[in-house]
Amino acid sequence: MPSVDVAWLLAQPGQSPALANQRICLQGSxxxxxxxxxxxxxxxxxxxxxxxxxxxxxxxxxxxxxxGAFGQPLESWLPFLGxxxxxDPYLCAATSFAxxxxxxxxxxxxxxxRVQGGMPYVEEALAVARAARDVGVHIGFAVSMRDRRGIxxxxxxxxxAALRSxxxxxxxxxxxxxxxSPATQLAIVEDLAQALQAAPDxxxxxxxxxxxxxxQWCSTALLEAIAQASAQHQRPVHMHLLETRYQRxxxxxxxxxxxxxxxxQMGLLSPRLTLAHCTWARPEELALLAExxxxxxxxxxSNLGLKSGIAPLAEMLRQGCKVAMGLDGMxxxxxxxxxxxxxxxxxxxxxxxxxxxxxxxxxWQFAACTGRHSVTGSTFGESGGADNSNSNSKGNGNGNGNxxxxxxxxxxxxxxxxxxxxxxxxxxxxxxxxxIDPLSLLLARGRGSFIDEVIIGGRCVxxxxxxxxxxxxxxxxxxxxxxxxxxxxAPEFLxxxxxxxxxxxxxxxxxxxxxxxxxx
Numbered sequence: 001m002p003s004v005d006v007a008w009l010l011a012q013p014g015q016s017p018a019l020a021n022q023r024i025c026l027q028g029s030x031x032x033x034x035x036x037x038x039x040x041x042x043x044x045x046x047x048x049x050x051x052x053x054x055x056x057x058x059x060x061x062x063x064x065x066x067x068g069a070f071g072q073p074l075e076s077w078l079p080f081l082g083x084x085x086x087x088d089p090y091l092c093a094a095t096s097f098a099x100x101x102x103x104x105x106x107x108x109x110x111x112x113x114r115v116q117g118g119m120p121y122v123e124e125a126l127a128v129a130r131a132a133r134d135v136g137v138h139i140g141f142a143v144s145m146r147d148r149r150g151i152x153x154x155x156x157x158x159x160x161a162a163l164r165s166x167x168x169x170x171x172x173x174x175x176x177x178x179x180x181s182p183a184t185q186l187a188i189v190e191d192l193a194q195a196l197q198a199a200p201d202x203x204x205x206x207x208x209x210x211x212x213x214x215x216q217w218c219s220t221a222l223l224e225a226i227a228q229a230s231a232q233h234q235r236p237v238h239m240h241l242l243e244t245r246y247q248r249x250x251x252x253x254x255x256x257x258x259x260x261x262x263x264x265q266m267g268l269l270s271p272r273l274t275l276a277h278c279t280w281a282r283p284e285e286l287a288l289l290a291e292x293x294x295x296x297x298x299x300x301x302s303n304l305g306l307k308s309g310i311a312p313l314a315e316m317l318r319q320g321c322k323v324a325m326g327l328d329g330m331x332x333x334x335x336x337x338x339x340x341x342x343x344x345x346x347x348x349x350x351x352x353x354x355x356x357x358x359x360x361x362x363x364w365q366f367a368a369c370t371g372r373h374s375v376t377g378s379t380f381g382e383s384g385g386a387d388n389s390n391s392n393s394k395g396n397g398n399g400n401g402n403x404x405x406x407x408x409x410x411x412x413x414x415x416x417x418x419x420x421x422x423x424x425x426x427x428x429x430x431x432x433x434x435x436i437d438p439l440s441l442l443l444a445r446g447r448g449s450f451i452d453e454v455i456i457g458g459r460c461v462x463x464x465x466x467x468x469x470x471x472x473x474x475x476x477x478x479x480x481x482x483x484x485x486x487x488x489x490a491p492e493f494l495x496x497x498x499x500x501x502x503x504x505x506x507x508x509x510x511x512x513x514x515x516x517x518x519x520x
Contacts (some may be wrong), residue, residue, distance in 0.1 A: 002026045004455070005037060007045035007424055008438045011411040013368075014360030018438040024048060025418045029457040034411050044425045046452060047438060048098065049410050050364075051106035051418035052338040053371025055233050056238075056276040056297035057325025059096045059110045059128060059139075061479060063334040064305065068497055073307040074244050075152055075511055076504035079175060083497040085486040086117040089124045091479040093131035096329075098472040099336045101137050102465065103448035106418040106456040107375040107408075108137050109326065110295070111211050111276070113144040122192050129202040134470055136461035140375040142211025142238040143189050147179035147222050151252045152507070154516045162510040163503060171500055182225035188349060189229070207376050214240040215259055216250055220266075228265040236377035237268065241275045244308045246511050248280035253517045260285045274374040276326060279303050279311045286312070290320040295374050298366075300345045302328035313349040314357035324371035335506055337448040342367040346443060360439060369409030421453040422446070 002025075009022040011034065017302060021037040062084060064070050069080035093110075100108055126139060132139045142310035156176045160168045189210060196203040210226045212218045218226075230237050241259070242248055251259040263269055271293035278286070278296045289296065298311045318322050331341050342363065351357035358366075372378065408416045427450045428441055454462035461468055487493055510516055 001106055004048060004419070004421060004453075005041040006421065007040055008047040009034070009411060010047065010439060010442070011051060013364040013439055013442075014362070015364075022312070024411060024419065026455070026458045029417055030121075031370065031411060031413055031415045031417050038443055040456060044114065044423060045428070047422045047424040047427075047442070048411060048419050049442070050368045050411055051420050051454060051456065052104045052342065052368050053107040053167050053198070053275060053324065053409075054100060054105045054109060054327045054338060055295070055324035055371035055374040056111065056299055056328050056392050057100075057113060057327050058113055059093045059108075060329045061092045061095045062483075064249050065334060068433075068501075072504055075246060076500075076507045077306055079151075080497070080499050080505060081111040081114055082174060083493055083500065084483055085490050085493055085505055087479060087483050087486070088127075089116045090127040091475055091482070092116060093128040093137055094470065095167065095200065095472065095476050095479055097131055097135040097137050097139075098467045098470065100327075100338070101135055101335045101338065101454050101456070101461050102451065102467060103335070104140070104420040104451050104454060105338050106131075106137065106454070107139075107372050109140045109238060109274075109371070109375050110143045111144060112209075113213060116466050121188055122195050125192050125200065126202060128200070129196065129206040132205040133202055133464060135467065136456050136459050136469065138205050138207070138375060138456070140209050140236065140238065140377065142205045142209040142236075143185075143192065143334070143414070144211045145185045146213040146217040147182070147219050150176040153246055153511075159510075162516070163506045167499060167503055170496065171503060174496065182219075182222045182417075183488070185222065186225055186229055189235075195353040199299075209236040209377065212237065212239045214243075214247070215263070216247060216254075222267045223263070230270075231267060236274070236374075237273045239273070239275055241278055242280045243277035243303075243517055244306075245280055249514065249517060255361050258285070260288050264288065264292065271295075272322070272377065273375070276328070277303065277308070277311065278316070279309045280318075281312065283315055286316050286319040286321055290322075293322065295322045295324055295370060297324050297326035297371070299326040299328040299330065299376060300348060301332045301341055302326070302330035304332075305330045310348060313345070314351070317358060317362060320483075321364050322370050322373070324374050325367045326371075337441075339365070339446040339448055339451075343443055343446060348477060360443065363443075364409065372408040378489065417455055417458040419455050420451055421455075422450045423452045426450050
């Protein structure tokens with residue numbers, strides 16, 4: 001039976017003290033036992049902790065600053081996602097997943113809003129699933145769905161009218177598209193479900209979900225169809241909501257009775273739903289989300305990077321909401337460092353002075369436990385830390401086809417064998433006292449560069465800080481060469497990026513002026 005020996009074990013961070021000199025024994029995809037060692041393990045000191053979850057992301061390889069979009073607010077940032085020609089979806093996903101698991105993430109949400117194109121949708125989605133299997137991460141794959149407003153929050157005609165005349169034609173050509181019917185979009189999900197059922201090696205790493213882009217981009221008919229299909233198939237739903245103050249204004253204008261009651265009336269608010277952001281949600285809205293069992297994925301760095309605001313995480317906790325950590329492809333240093341993201345969220349939301357708004361136990365629930373439910377769509381226990389998934393079980397494409405019960409977010413017998421092992425000598429490089437709590441050092445200094453090993457479902461996917469099984473550097477080099485070659489052959493993409501800088505200039509006064517609210 002494989003085992004991991006460590007100098008320190010954070011079995012349930014924030015809930016139980018660190019244990020010195022422990023052996024973690026693995027049996028298949030679960031932890032079989034945790035046993036004390038008679039003496040300290042030989043070699044450098046290491047610390048083991050539960051692996052983290054990323055409850056909201058998009059599997060994008062190329063980051064904002066690379067695209068020239070640094071500093072843009074969300075409304076002018078979104079079009080920059082189309083400044084690159086399509087690329088091999090396997091390479092894009094594999095390099096993104098590799099970066100995530102090296103930073104300690106075992107479960108990862110993929111709201112697939114950036115289709116690469118060049119192949120049928122189901123084939124592309126299966127390529128993403130193959131990348132997850134080969135890297136060793138479990139993903140939730142949400143088929144992005146929308147049927148209105150391709151440019152922004154107002155109708156396309158109003159958005160185009162706000163732009164200088166020379167921009168209207170290229171923007172209309174690239175950002176507006178005919179809407180597909182709800183039935184057509186739901187059929188894609190079912191086609192993908194069948195394809196995953198026919199490929200159990202991919203289904204065991206992939207939970208299929210519905211992915212409405214946001215209330216402002218989905219008609220009532222589409223949202224109602226998704227709610228009905230989710231209830232029928234017991235399949236999860238993943239959607240953005242109230243990310244920016246402009247979306248807050250839009251929701252108040254278009255849904256004076258409340259956007260959450262609107263969604264609740266059609267049956268969307270349920271434990272199957274994860275809402276990304278909710279940055280501008282109000283206390284009474286959070287109370288309703290808590291009552292319905294909805295999960296909120298809070299994306300701290302993304303909200304800061306896109307100038308969207310600071311989510312009311314303390315109020316979410318007060319209202320009893322289930323909250324999970326998301327990185328949204330926008331970690332503070334654009335490196336998908338989940339440890340740093342966890343620490344940043346704690347620094348912002350733990351409370352000021354002697355007041356405590358978020359405890360270390362709540363932080364760990366946020367970073368390692370609740371997100372498992374968002375990703376796998378699995379059974380949510382009273383503590384929010386249990387699910388019925390493991391990377392070797394058989395998925396059925398509905399998000400609930402896993403066998404056995406394996407609590408997540410802890411290193412205890414019976415739990416999923418998802419753990420991160422850090423080089424503790426490198427992190428604790430100036431020890432003076434024997435009684436310093438390892439958790440306090442981790443929350444003060446922890447970052448991905450200290451990670452030595454990552455084990456997901458009993459499989460070692462990162463060793464000595466490097467991906468196991470795939471040559472990440474070669475994949476990255478191949479992807480870069482492919483995209484650079486395609487950019488050189490398609491100069492219109494470079495022109496489009498320059499035009500988007502002007503689009504951003506025009507969108508500023510448009511959104512600030514609030515006259516657009518009358519156009520919705």
